[in-house]
Amino acid sequence: MALSPFHLAIPVYDLAAARHFYGEVFGCAEGRSSDHWVDFDFFGHQLVIHEAPKMPHQESAISNPVDGHDVPVPHFGVILDWSTWEALAKRLQARETAFVIEPYIRFKGQVGEQATMFLLDPCGNALEFKAFKDMSQLFAK
Structure with missing residues (x-):
């Protein structure tokens, strides 16, 4: 589909x-x-x-623990192909972007392994960008 x-x-x-x-x-x-x-x-x-x-979630972040990091809630973003994710991470790092969670590989060597990074826009909206080398892992348990 x-x-x-x-x-x-x-x-x-x-x-x-x-x-x-x-x-x-x-x-x-x-x-x-x-x-x-x-x-x-x-x-x-x-x-x-x-x-x-300004909304309450833009003033003080709420988070949940995931893979040893505090993931901001709410957040939104997109799942990119691996090379696009890598290029975006480099672009953001070159612009000295402040990350909530620096680009890294989450669940390394496990089901659902993924590249991920979190940041805030200037108004405190949290964004996540992720990628999978194997897209069949998107909903894998």
Whole structure:
């Protein structure tokens, strides 16, 4: 089954900073926009940043332990192919991005082995990017 692009709208309290982050740091192409929101091509998906007051999850992070790290909740992101994930990790590291969880291999040598990294946008929204060398491991137990 072919995957359909998702649409996700998230709150940002600093539209200009978030626009720069998604457009320049990630290199996402900008689509439609207004004075209060901006569409981005987020790795083939539609991400919309909407200007809104600061939300509780943007002020203080909640996390759950996973593989010895504190994973921020809520978070969103995409699963990339391995080479795209590696290129993104290098791009973000070259821009001296502050990571919540630095790029690393999670569950190394186990079922579900994956590359992952977590970071925050300028408005405190948590993002995760991951990759699998073997996509059949995506939902493996």
